[in-house]
Amino acid sequence: MTLIIDCHGHYTTAPPAHNDWREAQKAAFEAGRATPAYPTISDDEIRASLEQNQLRLLHERGADMTIFSPRASAMAPHIGDERVARKWARANNDLIKRCADLYPERFVPVCMLPQSPDADMQGSIAELDRCVGMGFVGCNLNPDPGGGYFKHPPLTDRFWYPFYEKMVELDVPAMIHVSGSCNPGLHATGGYYIAADTIAFMQLIQGDLFRDFPSLRLIIPHGGGAVPYHWGRYRGLADMLKQPDLAGHVMNNVFFDTCVYHQPGINLLADVIDNKNILFGSEMVGAVRGIDPTTGHYFDDTKRYIDALDISEDERHAIFEGNTRRVFPRLDQQLKERGL
Numbered sequence: 034m035t036l037i038i039d040c041h042g043h044y045t046t047a048p049p050a051h052n053d054w055r056e057a058q059k060a061a062f063e064a065g066r067a068t069p070a071y072p073t074i075s076d077d078e079i080r081a082s083l084e085q086n087q088l089r090l091l092h093e094r095g096a097d098m099t100i101f102s103p104r105a106s107a108m109a110p111h112i113g114d115e116r117v118a119r120k121w122a123r124a125n126n127d128l129i130k131r132c133a134d135l136y137p138e139r140f141v142p143v144c145m146l147p148q149s150p151d152a153d154m155q156g157s158i159a160e161l162d163r164c165v166g167m168g169f170v171g172c173n174l175n176p177d178p179g180g181g182y183f184k185h186p187p188l189t190d191r192f193w194y195p196f197y198e199k200m201v202e203l204d205v206p207a208m209i210h211v212s213g214s215c216n217p218g219l220h221a222t223g224g225y226y227i228a229a230d231t232i233a234f235m236q237l238i239q240g241d242l243f244r245d246f247p248s249l250r251l252i253i254p255h256g257g258g259a260v261p262y263h264w265g266r267y268r269g270l271a272d273m274l275k276q277p278d279l280a281g282h283v284m285n286n287v288f289f290d291t292c293v294y295h296q297p298g299i300n301l302l303a304d305v306i307d308n309k310n311i312l313f314g315s316e317m318v319g320a321v322r323g324i325d326p327t328t329g330h331y332f333d334d335t336k337r338y339i340d341a342l343d344i345s346e347d348e349r350h351a352i353f354e355g356n357t358r359r360v361f362p363r364l365d366q367q368l369k370e371r372g373l
């Protein structure tokens with residue numbers, strides 16, 4: 034038996050009161066007033082927001098569970114100051130925790146971080162610690178908290194090291210995931226996301242991060258951005274930069290999801306990238322919500338593409354379950370405790 038674990042889902046359908054509070058928080062910050070109290074949201078409201086959306090789609094598409102984090106485009110850590118970012122991250126992560134508590138077999142919680150652009154990583158370390166204490170199994174790490182201007186140091190810089198030390202201590206991975214774009218030239222999910230994924234991978238080639246953190250694990254979403262398609266370019270650049278072969282330099286620590294929304298793209302991913310580095314993901318309900326007129330199926334129904342891959346059943350099992358359990362050992366432990 035194979036568990037179908039979607040490694041990439043967001044709570045894009047949170048109850049309106051949650052989003053209204055965010056607007057009130059922003060307004061209060063701009064006016065210099067105290068933030069209003071967080072609203073009461075009932076379990077029934079949360080259930081309704083999930084049952085018509087993520088739970089329905091999990092059921093219809095035949096997936097067992099999703100690794101679930103706050104809505105990425107709304108993380109927007111640049112809004113307000115660090116205190117605003119911390120409160121917003123906390124409110125979001127607490128809501129994710131409630132989803133996981135209501136449907137413990139369906140939602141596996143992953144947290145966002147309060148990465149206010151001028152702050153160091155101490156607030157994020159504290160929030161990660163708090164969330165893992167509540168049963169979270171990983172985090173989304175934003176490589177560009179300013180929202181589309183790439184002013185932060187590369188992911189290999191020592192700026193990030195205290196956070197990586199905490200990740201290693203807690204044995205949790207991070208998905209490298211930007212938020213909304215403030216740059217009018219960068220469409221969020223079409224331009225910014227894919228660019229940030231690709232940029233992150235190149236930073237990892239240029240640096241020596243995994244020499245310092247051999248057990249650190251990073252997931253680059255959206256199929257690894259442009260990387261698999263340009264694999265020869267990246268191998269060639271590693272060679273020109275006198276870096277080791279990517280297999281040892283990066284690919285013991287970096288994983289790509291399958292949020293690529295057509296069959297030829299998934300075929301290429303599975304052909305080019307060692308299947309031990311591929312995790313099933315769909316990012317639903319997320320970036321692309323429509324139906325592909327050429328197939329009659331949802332673009333983001335990525336399970337269909339994996340099912341259609343010409344690979345062995347062992348490889349398919351690894352993509353759907355085995356690799357994800359290896360990258361998320363705290364999930365593996367929780368599943369073992371449930372006899373799975």
Ligand SMILES: [Zn+2]
Pocket residue numbers: 041043105210254316319
């Ligand atoms: Zn995402």
